[in-house]
Amino acid sequence: MMKLTTKSLLLSTATFGLMLGVAQNAQAGRLITGVTATSLTGTGSNWALANVTNGSGLPGNQPSLGGVHALSSSANAWRSFNTAGAQLAAGNVISITFQLGTIPTDLIGFSFWNTTGADSTTIGVRNAxxxxxxxxxxxxxxxxxxxxQGGTTPGGPELINFNLVKATYVRLNITSNYGDGQRVGFNEISFKSIPEPSASLALLGLGLAGVGLRKRA
Structure with a gap:
């Protein structure tokens, strides 16, 4: 029977702390708050553009990086006027610009909720x-x-990650939808920054402390 020594336990704790800290730093993110849509080109809005950043339809009607969004409606989603489908079919681009704040912030990805519901799946954004x-x-x-493509029932977000960039503005360029000849739309978009350092540093500290104890043992 293998005997677990104090030294091996400390080493395991150190390794676990370091691995967990690195994993959390790579995967976790922090919601960028106060995001506003500042402009829309190529079409007007049939449902309010503000709905895609205000959290309407998400749990508690609050912006989030996750959570199930209610079915698309005029109260919780955006969709264009009925000329958008023709514009996209002609190869045009519908662009929405968002402001993240007043100074550049770290941006590492975003969460995207496409349109949902029996009458809305074909207007959802496809290529962008x-x-x-x-x-x-x-x-x-x-x-x-x-x-x-969104489904006929409420659903969670699609999570998009990329290398860290510094941004004050982001622009979503929509080039196609899922077949509707008149409109395009989506439910919600939220943007992700790097996590607050405290949790990751604490885990890394645990790992380093374990290494130190291992060396002194």
Whole structure:
């Protein structure tokens, strides 16, 4: 029978603390609050654009990086006027610009809730890209891809991660939807910064303390 010594236990604790700290630092994120949509190009709004950043439809009607969003409605989602589908089919781009704050902040990803409900799945955003800027004029690409189509029941977000950038503004460029010939829309978008350092540093400290005790043992 293997005997667990104090030394091996301390080493295991150190290793676990270091691994857990690194994992949390890589995966965790902090919600960027106070985000506002500042402009919309290519179409007008049939449902209010403010709905995509105010948390409406999420638990407690509060912005979040997670949580199940209620079915799309005029009270909790955005959709364009009925010319958007034709604009996208013609190869045009619908762009929404968001302001994260007044000074550049660390940005590492975002959460996206597409439209849901029997009457809304085909208007959801399909292909899009996200750019970032510190001046609101010149944007650099951070992500390009395809969002999953929303379902007929309430659902959680699609989580998008990318390398850390400094941003004051972000711009979502929508190039296609899921087939509706008149509109495009989505439920919510929220942006993620690096986590507060306290939790990760505490875990790393635990690991380093274990290493120190191991060396003295």
């Amino acid at each position: 890209s996200l750019g970032y800027s510190t001046n609101g004029t010149t944007f650099t690409s951070a992500w390009t891809g395809t969002f999953a």
